[in-house]
Amino acid sequence: LAKTTQPISMDSYEGQEVNITCSHNNIATNDYITWYQQFPSQGPRFIIQGYKTKVTNEVASLFIPADRKSSTLSLPRVSLSDTAVYYCLVGDAHNAGNNRKLIWGLGTSLAVNP
Amino acid sequence: DTGVSQNPRHKITKRGQNVTFRCDPISEHNRLYWYRQTLGQGPEFLTYFQNEAQLEKSRLLSDRFSAERPKGSFSTLEIQRTEQGDSAMYLCASTGGGTDYGYTFGSGTRLTVV
Numbered sequence: 001l002a003k004t005t006q007p008i009s010m011d012s013y014e015g016q017e018v019n020i021t022c023s024h025n026n027i028a029t030n031d032y033i034t035w036y037q038q039f040p041s042q043g044p045r046f047i048i049q050g051y052k053t054k055v056t057n058e059v060a061s062l063f064i065p066a067d068r069k070s071s072t073l074s075l076p077r078v079s080l081s082d083t084a085v086y087y088c089l090v091g092d093a094h095n096a097g098n099n100r101k102l103i104w105g106l107g108t109s110l111a112v113n114p
Numbered sequence: 115d116t117g118v119s120q121n122p123r124h125k126i127t128k129r130g131q132n133v134t135f136r137c138d139p140i141s142e143h144n145r146l147y148w149y150r151q152t153l154g155q156g157p158e159f160l161t162y163f164q165n166e167a168q169l170e171k172s173r174l175l176s177d178r179f180s181a182e183r184p185k186g187s188f189s190t191l192e193i194q195r196t197e198q199g200d201s202a203m204y205l206c207a208s209t210g211g212g213t214d215y216g217y218t219f220g221s222g223t224r225l226t227v228v
Binding site (some may be wrong): 034036041042043044046049074082102103104105106107 | 134207
């Protein structure tokens, strides 16, 4: 099982770009990298998923270097509503049943200040 | 479809009582998961269904816990003889088959055992 390591907390200000890096040195060939966002008293929400290079959607970008041992979630121009916990997970996307074996760490608590 | 629905949102119960939570997944999703989350921690896997079959149970799920998913639709999680250590957020998530990877979580049921 690929373990992930991410900063426990980060601070930012409204309008800034925020980059959260996740380390996953033992990532396997079939593993995808997925990021979730969680607000207090709510379930996590899927943000973005990628396998290599760069993925972008309307919410965020995900940068994955060639060795895939780390990834960076980039949130452009954050607002107060982006204050949340962000989880990085690594797993085999081709065997969705294996998702049950994903290990959710403590995530990164992002605080966006006015 | 309005996503994954969980009821109730909050439950306060006395130690020793039984409680039951319900989860209605996204209708076309055949996989359903239960997770438990305590304050400051990431979600912990409890159990997993593919259609009506319960395929895996975590060792976290003691014999006081039971989950069902009759007819492969909604699911219930029952905790018998509740203990204070059962106080947590209970999250339900669903996902489709194939290469669909991201979970869709419900808002959870917050259980407080007093």
